[in-house]
Amino acid sequence: MKKVLLGLALSVVVTGSAFAGTAASNTGCGLGAVLWENKADNSILFQVFQATTNGTSANQTFGITSGTLNCQKPSSFVQNEKLIHFVQANMDSLAQDIANGKGESLDTFAEMLGVAPSQNAAFNAKLQANFSKIFTSENVVLAEVIDNAVTVANN
Numbered sequence: 001m002k003k004v005l006l007g008l009a010l011s012v013v014v015t016g017s018a019f020a021g022t023a024a025s026n027t028g029c030g031l032g033a034v035l036w037e038n039k040a041d042n043s044i045l046f047q048v049f050q051a052t053t054n055g056t057s058a059n060q061t062f063g064i065t066s067g068t069l070n071c072q073k074p075s076s077f078v079q080n081e082k083l084i085h086f087v088q089a090n091m092d093s094l095a096q097d098i099a100n101g102k103g104e105s106l107d108t109f110a111e112m113l114g115v116a117p118s119q120n121a122a123f124n125a126k127l128q129a130n131f132s133k134i135f136t137s138e139n140v141v142l143a144e145v146i147d148n149a150v151t152v153a154n155n
Contacts, residue, residue: 029071083112087142094145095135101128113150123153 031053087094090105097103101124115123127134130152134145 030069033070080112083109083146084142086112087146091142091145098124098127098134098149099131101125109149113153115153127152 028051033050035050035053086108090108093103093105094109097106097109106124106127107120110120110123127149133152134148136144136148140148
């Protein structure tokens with residue numbers, strides 16, 4: 001029985017290079033992608049090491065947010081403590097301003113998101129038209145409001 005399992009394991013390792021795609025497309029970015037980078041393209045075993053390292057060390061989120069560990073930082077990623085604090089402190093007035101399509105808190109929100117002043121009117125109108133997609137319930141949390149607004153603005 002041990003010989004059968006050993007033979008199966010060896011055949012998986014040897015035939016690993018026959019599968020299409022690269023290791024990065026199979027396992028993603030992260031510390032495992034860095035540690036096993038040159039070996040994972042040729043072996044399923046090393047792809048397993050790569051995926052396990054990524055999964056057990058919880059580093060992919062860091063890699064994505066920082067643009068390191070072979071990860072690409074998303075272009076629409078909003079990492080701004082001031083924005084988070086602003087939305088937290090002004091959630092009600094922001095909701096009113098978005099519903100109205102204008103207002104001081106909405107203008108500040110747009111500025112913090114990097115909306116060009118010439119695009120404010122279009123941004124405000126888009127958020128107003130999609131209010132229910134941004135404020136999905138009375139219990140919506142600030143991270144959802146920010147994410148939803150960014151999603152609406154980018155569509």
